[in-house]
């Protein structure tokens with residue numbers, strides 16, 4: 697029966713969920729059932745993922761060294777080939793397969809597919825083959841979402857002539873959330889949010905986070921997370937969280953003065 701309600705266009709909210717490499721290997725059916733619940737609550741889900749530990753293992757196996765600066769992997773020409781083949785050839789299909797087995801229709805993508813993540817070198821002299829996102833193909837994401845297909849995006853950027861660039865998974869998640877104007881960004885990792893002097897923080901503001909970075913309380917892989925989170929929050933995405941696999945952790949909130957300035 698056609699009712700007034702059924703004739704209204706359904707505005708589905710979008711949630712970007714980034715799964716860190718550190719959590720990927722331990723995810724189970726119970727975790728994925730959260731996703732089904734979110735879909736039933738009217739969310740379109742977009743998944744992005746990293747794969748740091750898998751990349752580390754593969755680099756070691758092939759005797760290729762790499763270093764990390766500000767949470768970003770300095771990526772040589774040899775390393776980018778390993779990053780690309782590991783993320784696209786191993787990590788992404790393993791996750792897509794788990795999602796499909798959990799009854800969530802998912803399709804694996806990387807930056808080259810439909811020019812999903814166009815990118816340029818971030819700072820070649822410092823970081824080598826590391827990219828920054830210059831354009832996200834939001835139409836492709838929207839088309840999949842409108843057809844109830846979950847895009848699962850590997851953090852490999854497309855540069856010219858088929859050259860891949862390595863982009864931190866948290867950066868990709870943040871750029872995708874910004875581009876599609878997500879309602880919410882969840883960065884799922886192996887810790888229960890931001891920990892300062894042994895205490896997990898339920899809430900954190902951008903100015904506190906800047907201070908914690910300066911004081912060395914936030915370091916390594918947490919840096920791209922908080923930087924992406926702040927950028928996304930300041931662009932107006934209402935909910936930004938850094939959480940563990942129970943979806944518990946830190947909510948990034950505007951500081952009081954930032955809240956007042958928005959009014």
Ligand SMILES: Nc1ncnc2c1ncn2[C@@H]1O[C@H](COP(=O)(O)OP(=O)(O)O)[C@@H](O)[C@H]1O
Pocket residue numbers: 715716717718719746747748865884885886887889890891892913914915916917918919
């Ligand atoms: N203040 C902090 N609070 C919590 N974790 C932190 C903090 N500073 C640095 N970290 C580190 O960041 C790690 C999470 O980042 P990362 O290893 O890159 O995870 P992922 O693979 O999920 O992206 C934590 O395991 C922890 O070692």
Ligand SMILES: CC(=O)N[C@@H](CCC(=O)OP(=O)(O)O)C(=O)O
Pocket residue numbers: 715716717718745746747748749751767768769779826851862863864865866917
């Ligand atoms: C440029 C850069 O740092 N790329 C990351 C990409 C993978 C990633 O981000 O993995 P996690 O989400 O597990 O940290 C890397 O090479 O490790």
